[in-house]
Amino acid sequence: MFMVDILMCLHTDQHFKLLFTFTLSLVYLYYDMKFTLQKESNTLSARAGLIQTDHGQIETPIFMPVGTHATVKALSNDELKTAKAQIILGNTYHLYLRPGMEVMKGAGGLHQFMNWDKPILTDSGGFQVFSLAHLRKIEGDITTFRSHIDGSLHQFSPEVSMEIQRTLGSDIVMVFDECTPYPCDYEYAKNSLAVTHRWEKKSKDYLRSKDPMWDHTQALFAIVQGSVYEDLRLESVKFLTDEGFDGYAIGGLAVGEPKQMMYDLTQSVCDALPKDKPRYLMGVGKPEDIIHSIARGVDMMDCVLPTRNARNGSVYTWDGKINIKNQQYRNDFTPLDPTCDCYACKNHTRAYMHHLYRQNEILGMRLNSIHNIHFFIQLTREARKALLEDRFPAFYKDFFDRYRVEEDHGEANAIHRENRRKKFEKK
Amino acid sequence: MFMVDILMCLHTDQHFKLLFTFTLSLVYLYYDMKFTLQKESNTLSARAGLIQTDHGQIETPIFMPVGTHATVKALSNDELKTAKAQIILGNTYHLYLRPGMEVMKGAGGLHQFMNWDKPILTDSGGFQVFSLAHLRKIEGDITTFRSHIDGSLHQFSPEVSMEIQRTLGSDIVMVFDECTPYPCDYEYAKNSLAVTHRWEKKSKDYLRSKDPMWDHTQALFAIVQGSVYEDLRLESVKFLTDEGFDGYAIGGLAVGEPKQMMYDLTQSVCDALPKDKPRYLMGVGKPEDIIHSIARGVDMMDCVLPTRNARNGSVYTWDGKINIKNQQYRNDFTPLDPTCDCYACKNHTRAYMHHLYRQNEILGMRLNSIHNIHFFIQLTREARKALLEDRFPAFYKDFFDRYRVEEDHGEANAIHRENRRKKFEKK
Numbered sequence: 001m002f003m004v005d006i007l008m009c010l011h012t013d014q015h016f017k018l019l020f021t022f023t024l025s026l027v028y029l030y031y032d033m034k035f036t037l038q039k040e041s042n043t044l045s046a047r048a049g050l051i052q053t054d055h056g057q058i059e060t061p062i063f064m065p066v067g068t069h070a071t072v073k074a075l076s077n078d079e080l081k082t083a084k085a086q087i088i089l090g091n092t093y094h095l096y097l098r099p100g101m102e103v104m105k106g107a108g109g110l111h112q113f114m115n116w117d118k119p120i121l122t123d124s125g126g127f128q129v130f131s132l133a134h135l136r137k138i139e140g141d142i143t144t145f146r147s148h149i150d151g152s153l154h155q156f157s158p159e160v161s162m163e164i165q166r167t168l169g170s171d172i173v174m175v176f177d178e179c180t181p182y183p184c185d186y187e188y189a190k191n192s193l194a195v196t197h198r199w200e201k202k203s204k205d206y207l208r209s210k211d212p213m214w215d216h217t218q219a220l221f222a223i224v225q226g227s228v229y230e231d232l233r234l235e236s237v238k239f240l241t242d243e244g245f246d247g248y249a250i251g252g253l254a255v256g257e258p259k260q261m262m263y264d265l266t267q268s269v270c271d272a273l274p275k276d277k278p279r280y281l282m283g284v285g286k287p288e289d290i291i292h293s294i295a296r297g298v299d300m301m302d303c304v305l306p307t308r309n310a311r312n313g314s315v316y317t318w319d320g321k322i323n324i325k326n327q328q329y330r331n332d333f334t335p336l337d338p339t340c341d342c343y344a345c346k347n348h349t350r351a352y353m354h355h356l357y358r359q360n361e362i363l364g365m366r367l368n369s370i371h372n373i374h375f376f377i378q379l380t381r382e383a384r385k386a387l388l389e390d391r392f393p394a395f396y397k398d399f400f401d402r403y404r405v406e407e408d409h410g411e412a413n414a415i416h417r418e419n420r421r422k423k424f425e426k427k
Numbered sequence: 428m429f430m431v432d433i434l435m436c437l438h439t440d441q442h443f444k445l446l447f448t449f450t451l452s453l454v455y456l457y458y459d460m461k462f463t464l465q466k467e468s469n470t471l472s473a474r475a476g477l478i479q480t481d482h483g484q485i486e487t488p489i490f491m492p493v494g495t496h497a498t499v500k501a502l503s504n505d506e507l508k509t510a511k512a513q514i515i516l517g518n519t520y521h522l523y524l525r526p527g528m529e530v531m532k533g534a535g536g537l538h539q540f541m542n543w544d545k546p547i548l549t550d551s552g553g554f555q556v557f558s559l560a561h562l563r564k565i566e567g568d569i570t571t572f573r574s575h576i577d578g579s580l581h582q583f584s585p586e587v588s589m590e591i592q593r594t595l596g597s598d599i600v601m602v603f604d605e606c607t608p609y610p611c612d613y614e615y616a617k618n619s620l621a622v623t624h625r626w627e628k629k630s631k632d633y634l635r636s637k638d639p640m641w642d643h644t645q646a647l648f649a650i651v652q653g654s655v656y657e658d659l660r661l662e663s664v665k666f667l668t669d670e671g672f673d674g675y676a677i678g679g680l681a682v683g684e685p686k687q688m689m690y691d692l693t694q695s696v697c698d699a700l701p702k703d704k705p706r707y708l709m710g711v712g713k714p715e716d717i718i719h720s721i722a723r724g725v726d727m728m729d730c731v732l733p734t735r736n737a738r739n740g741s742v743y744t745w746d747g748k749i750n751i752k753n754q755q756y757r758n759d760f761t762p763l764d765p766t767c768d769c770y771a772c773k774n775h776t777r778a779y780m781h782h783l784y785r786q787n788e789i790l791g792m793r794l795n796s797i798h799n800i801h802f803f804i805q806l807t808r809e810a811r812k813a814l815l816e817d818r819f820p821a822f823y824k825d826f827f828d829r830y831r832v833e834e835d836h837g838e839a840n841a842i843h844r845e846n847r848r849k850k851f852e853k854k
Binding site for chain 2: 106355359
């Protein structure tokens with residue numbers, strides 16, 4: 001009756017405006033990113049699902065290419081779509097520094113700026129502030145840092161990160177967190193987790209107190225932290241699921257801990273997470289890690305590996321990684337992978353790609369990138385297909401029977417990196 | 428009767444083989460690259476024509492993108508075709524050094540190696556030997572030089588250049604010549620021309636004594652030299668047309684001489700050349716040079732400018748060259764050229780391209796290259812259209828009324844370059 005009373009006092013065009021605002025409010029009020037669990041493996045924890053966003057549907061498990069500076073390096077949007085990319089990442093820290101939020105507002109958000117009409121997930125900037133930026137200092141909820149580009153001084157907080165991601169207009173927003181390094185002692189991990197949880201709650205409170213800046217809704221994912229300590233990880237799951245988010249990411253893994261530790265923690269966390277929300281393992285990874293993670297219940301993964309390695313000449317096949325710069329490909333007039341239907345494999349030979357690599361030609365980096373992104377996405381698509389057809393365990397076995405897993409030097413590198421960082425910070 | 432006698436003695440499959448060989452011989456014997464003159468301007472020397480090759484037709488006037496290392500830098504074959512590229516260049520000197528002739532033979536020639544099914548023109552390697560290679564020494568018809576990549580010792584001659592181009596399998600082969608520098612005194616130019624003419628005849632004798640290596644015919648173009656001296660240029664035209672070639676190129680221009688001198692010499696040479704053969708002005712040039720050259724009777728042009736400048740952020744429009752790195756484009760959400768239908772202009776804004784340039788992103792170089800190649804080819808296509816529609820003088824006038832011609836620093840640079848070269852050679 002109240003509504004009718006109001007409507008009675010208004011002109012027709014005012015009616016329309018009011019009705020529009022009211023409908024929009026309802027959409028926001030009842031908005032909940034829709035995740036449909038389609039299938040679970042009988043013997044492994046793997047699952048297939050569907051995520052619905054305002055920019056379209058995402059079929060999980062899914063590999064998400066990384067578009068740090070509003071471009072997935074070396075690829076066009078058309079090439080990403082041909083590779084069946086369903087969602088890409090943008091980096092909050094990088095995009096905040098360049099092109100900056102003034103340009104992003106002028107453009108109408110990241111989708112418009114880069115002309116990408118499918119879903120986008122943005123990270124919170126936390127990981128980059130703690131790994132890339134210089135002279136960072138945490139005081140309360142404010143992290144002060146210097147840009148790695150020009151040394152200029154900036155401050156991030158949960159609210160700032162949310163405001164940047166509101167401006168970017170990503171379909172999936174990540175909470176602001178501290179990503180613990182490896183190795184990390186228990187005390188540090190515990191204290192860091194408390195801070196992260198406070199920041200995650202603040203992220204949610206801020207984002208949900210505002211309307212989206214552009215004409216589509218934004219889901220918010222929490223990040224489970226706790227370093228390599230299972231009790232902290234489970235405590236984190238408890239806190240975050242009690243709080244309630246649209247999805248749950250696992251952060252602070254794939255930072256150099258032994259592979260088995262990463263797989264086991266992924267399994268524990270996934271087992272504790274609710275089944276009706278998507279799970280995202282951040283920064284993973286190599287093809288073997290992707291399959292291991294899917295088998296443990298992960299739905300979404302991202303990594304710079306396929307594009308970064310492509311520019312170094314490393315390309316992936318179902319038999320393992322090969323390096324196109326090797327002399328053996330000089331006179332090899334077969335495609336990279338005869339079973340692959342990417343543009344590079346359908347049109348060019350290993351000999352040509354070897355030549356382009358040696359000449360440092362842009363087309364060489366492009367062809368390698370096209371192939372690798374195609375391969376990583378195909379990997380998750382095939383896993384999904386196997387799940388839907390009730391044959392995931394066989395797919396898993398076949399993959400590891402064939403794929404030549406590389407030796408892992410991650411831990412040694414991480415320890416070296418962490419020692420150097422500590423030494424640097426003492427100065 | 429002789430043929431019948433032979434055929435009577437053979438089995439059926441032998442008949443077929445013989446018939447095939449005989450037909451092929453006839454094709455080679457009577458082979459003459461077909462050039463059809465379609466239209467001439469009434470008031471200017473411009474003309475429209477058609478060149479028929481075994482890899483398809485070329486509509487002239489035409490701009491030919493340069494694919495030095497078996498790739499037009501930053502572009503895929505599909506992108507070249509979308510830009511309506513009808514013929515591309517390959518560089519004999521570069522391809523001889525890398526990937527080398529063993530790989531090229533294994534691939535089945537340059538078309539196969541790079542999977543380009545349209546016409547290819549290869550230069551003779553002469554220009555690069557004299558401009559890029561180190562420690563070159565001419566003894567008789569043998570030019571000895573050191574590779575600019577690894578210092579290894581190599582020898583070129585008219586015969587070697589022809590053999591390399593046979594292996595590359597280009598549709599249009601260029602004779603081996605010496606490209607005189609600018610400035611160049613009369614005596615040097617006269618002596619060089621004598622050597623060049625001897626080499627051109629040797630090139631023809633060698634190439635025509637052999638069957639093509641692959642299953643298509645190769646046309647041979649002569650190169651008119653004579654530096655900036657009109658009498659030498661006309662002497663060169665006389666010698667070469669008496670000798671008879673499939674087409675005639677003008678070499679040794681666009682090397683730093685004043686622009687008016689280049690235009691005047693182009694006019695004199697074109698006026699003296701036969702009308703029924705295509706004319707190719709080598710290494711030209713800027714958009715204004717292209718239009719000036721077409722107006723003087725040139726049919727084909729090539730230049731690295733559109734791709735090289737693209738990588739430096741310079742992009743071309745009908746109003747002139749702009750540099751996308753300029754701050755003024757930071758918040759400019761319009762396309763580079765609203766009237767252009769290339770992928771970059773149809774999909775992205777100046778602000779996005781400015782951002783990609785600042786970030787040194789490969790996609791930035793790609794979009795700029797796509798646009799520039801599209802623009803240069805469109806330039807010649809529009810000129811051709813105007814010719815066919817009997818309105819070339821109006822097109823010419825409209826172009827220069829609108830296009831902001833840059834100041835020319837070519838001569839000063841060339842004099843500086845030549846002085847440095849002479850100083851280096853004295854050491």
